Amino acid sequence: MHGKRTSIPLYLHITLLSFGLVVATALVLRHFGDVIPGLAEFGLLLGAVAIVALLASRRIAAPLEALAKEAEAVRHFDFNDHPLIHSTVREIDQLGGAFDQMRDAVRRFLRINRRLATETDLEALQPWLLDKMVDIAGARAGVLYLVDAADDALRATAMDTSGGRANAVRDLPPLAQDALPRLLADARATMRPVGGHLSGDDLQALGLEPEFAAFGTLALPLQDRREQLLGMLLLFKDGEIDEASASFIAALAASAATSLETQELLRGQKALMEASIRMVAGAIDAQSPYTGGHCERVPELTFMLARAACATQAGPYAGFDLDTEQWEALHIAAWLHDCGKVTTPEYVVDKATKLETVNDRIHEIRTRFEVLKRDADIDYWRGVAQGGDETALRQARDALQATLDSEFAFVAQCNVGGEFLSPDKQARLREIGSRRWQRTLDDRLGLSRDELARKPPQAAALPADETLLADKPEHRIARPESERIPDDNRWGFRMDVPELLYNRGELHNLSISRGTLTAEERYKINEHMVQTIVMLGELPFPRHLREVPEIAGGHHEKMDGTGYPKRLDRSQLSPLARMMAIADIFEALTAADRRTSPARPCPRHCRSWRRCARTSTSTRNCSSCSCAAACTRTMRSASCAPSRSMRCASRTICSAPRREPASTPRWLSSAPAMTDRSPHA
Numbered sequence: 001m002h003g004k005r006t007s008i009p010l011y012l013h014i015t016l017l018s019f020g021l022v023v024a025t026a027l028v029l030r031h032f033g034d035v036i037p038g039l040a041e042f043g044l045l046l047g048a049v050a051i052v053a054l055l056a057s058r059r060i061a062a063p064l065e066a067l068a069k070e071a072e073a074v075r076h077f078d079f080n081d082h083p084l085i086h087s088t089v090r091e092i093d094q095l096g097g098a099f100d101q102m103r104d105a106v107r108r109f110l111r112i113n114r115r116l117a118t119e120t121d122l123e124a125l126q127p128w129l130l131d132k133m134v135d136i137a138g139a140r141a142g143v144l145y146l147v148d149a150a151d152d153a154l155r156a157t158a159m160d161t162s163g164g165r166a167n168a169v170r171d172l173p174p175l176a177q178d179a180l181p182r183l184l185a186d187a188r189a190t191m192r193p194v195g196g197h198l199s200g201d202d203l204q205a206l207g208l209e210p211e212f213a214a215f216g217t218l219a220l221p222l223q224d225r226r227e228q229l230l231g232m233l234l235l236f237k238d239g240e241i242d243e244a245s246a247s248f249i250a251a252l253a254a255s256a257a258t259s260l261e262t263q264e265l266l267r268g269q270k271a272l273m274e275a276s277i278r279m280v281a282g283a284i285d286a287q288s289p290y291t292g293g294h295c296e297r298v299p300e301l302t303f304m305l306a307r308a309a310c311a312t313q314a315g316p317y318a319g320f321d322l323d324t325e326q327w328e329a330l331h332i333a334a335w336l337h338d339c340g341k342v343t344t345p346e347y348v349v350d351k352a353t354k355l356e357t358v359n360d361r362i363h364e365i366r367t368r369f370e371v372l373k374r375d376a377d378i379d380y381w382r383g384v385a386q387g388g389d390e391t392a393l394r395q396a397r398d399a400l401q402a403t404l405d406s407e408f409a410f411v412a413q414c415n416v417g418g419e420f421l422s423p424d425k426q427a428r429l430r431e432i433g434s435r436r437w438q439r440t441l442d443d444r445l446g447l448s449r450d451e452l453a454r455k456p457p458q459a460a461a462l463p464a465d466e467t468l469l470a471d472k473p474e475h476r477i478a479r480p481e482s483e484r485i486p487d488d489n490r491w492g493f494r495m496d497v498p499e500l501l502y503n504r505g506e507l508h509n510l511s512i513s514r515g516t517l518t519a520e521e522r523y524k525i526n527e528h529m530v531q532t533i534v535m536l537g538e539l540p541f542p543r544h545l546r547e548v549p550e551i552a553g554g555h556h557e558k559m560d561g562t563g564y565p566k567r568l569d570r571s572q573l574s575p576l577a578r579m580m581a582i583a584d585i586f587e588a589l590t591a592a593d594r595r596t597s598p599a600r601p602c603p604r605h606c607r608s609w610r611r612c613a614r615t616s617t618s619t620r621n622c623s624s625c626s627c628a629a630a631c632t633r634t635m636r637s638a639s640c641a642p643s644r645s646m647r648c649a650s651r652t653i654c655s656a657p658r659r660e661p662a663s664t665p666r667w668l669s670s671a672p673a674m675t676d677r678s679p680h681a
Contacts, residue, residue, distance in 0.1 A: 145234070154232055172207040476505070
């Protein structure tokens, strides 16, 4: 620390000073007695002696004053380096040295605690903490063990064999708590530090080198808030660890144990949240075989775009980067981007034909046609029985049945919804639907309370004539007031809400000109974005995850402001929300398991986006075209093997040189493979 200084006790200083003053006074009186005849001269002598005494006492007291100032600085938490205080007085000199050591210890303790309180990476914290413990103890080596929550075994997480350079370690054998070496077992039993030596057999059981047997060992148990064993710290030193260092290490270990427990709790909560997120996404995908995999593929595609944007050095995304917290927000938003679909009925999401609800009502229409054909047979035989011309009756019957077969084939083709339904075809549907058939059974029997309430109050007299295709009052399902969106809603939704919740009219559905969805059903599917934003907005996200609802809720917006649910344009959308929008569109167009239409070839979309990126000259659309260009580079193999998709993720967002993103979270290295898809996502 410092060189040895010669000093003497304070009482000797006082004794010598007093003795010196007496001797000096006596000598003065002896040699100059004849010069001091009067009182004035004697007073002068006493004044001179007082000055000498004052100067001597000030020299002795100066270090004490300096120590008082140092104590005041410590009181104000000023731990800056100050010169070491020395004194010729032994007690003051020792006090100065002890004070300097105390200040240094407190400073180190506070710095370590600050790191323990602010470090969020448990994997990085463990080796750093072991380094500090080894350094404070002046040890040659150390090992940090933590209790595994799965089996309560002690597992080594960090090891330092070079005195200050600890590394994470996973290859040492786990230690069952009921079969610990004696030194560790004693520390565990007493929950207090235990010193001693480890034998060769003990070191072999620990998986450590035999030369550690020559070192003194300190086993320090780490306790959690419930005073349960959290881990164990082993320190190896040439000699015994002194009591002062052991006390400091024990105090620091208690603080470290609290921090480690907190980090373990945080990691456990994050793991639970991650599992919950994937459970929700899996439940959405499991609703239907046609939605399977969508919630897994869109995150992967979004991560590929984000990596590409982080890697570019030119264009609108030059300098774009994501830190660890932003990656976490993107990860959560990507996996929960369709969480609102849990409120969307499965038969709407999977509606593959126009008459499909829980079942395809084309079968009911077919039965009506069968009834009409059976009526034609009955009319034929009735006419024959009444003596009519059998040949003419047969021809009329066969012609009617052929017409009915043709008309049903046309209705069935319209039900598929594979092509545009022109006004002429819609007129033919209405003409076919005007045919009449006779119902002889009460259509109010066996209905649910809600469906019965939609029926006219008076039942029709039986037998009743019915049209072949009908739009009945009971087909119109009213929208509850709770499902309407006011113009001044607090979320900023701007959607045209249909008057009805559903319109299941047969002619109304069969007359859909494009696709298979009515306006009400299309809104019900689009409404999943409303539910997503509302659900995510109700979650108490921490500060660094507050952008999750915005990122997840913007993937159906459009750059020109014509999307939904808020009609935001590109200036109102974050880059991450735009990336997710592109990923969602790309996945919907290229998925191989679409029920309503076949997947479109990936190269076709890549060419379209490249063409858009090359021809766009508008500054307003510049960065959105760059995102499109990223799709052409990073998503070209979205329907290929996952390994190839991961290789494409390293391509840049434009033709600029590559630059690895500053930070990529560990979870992205194990993103799930891309498999499955739904028709209306």
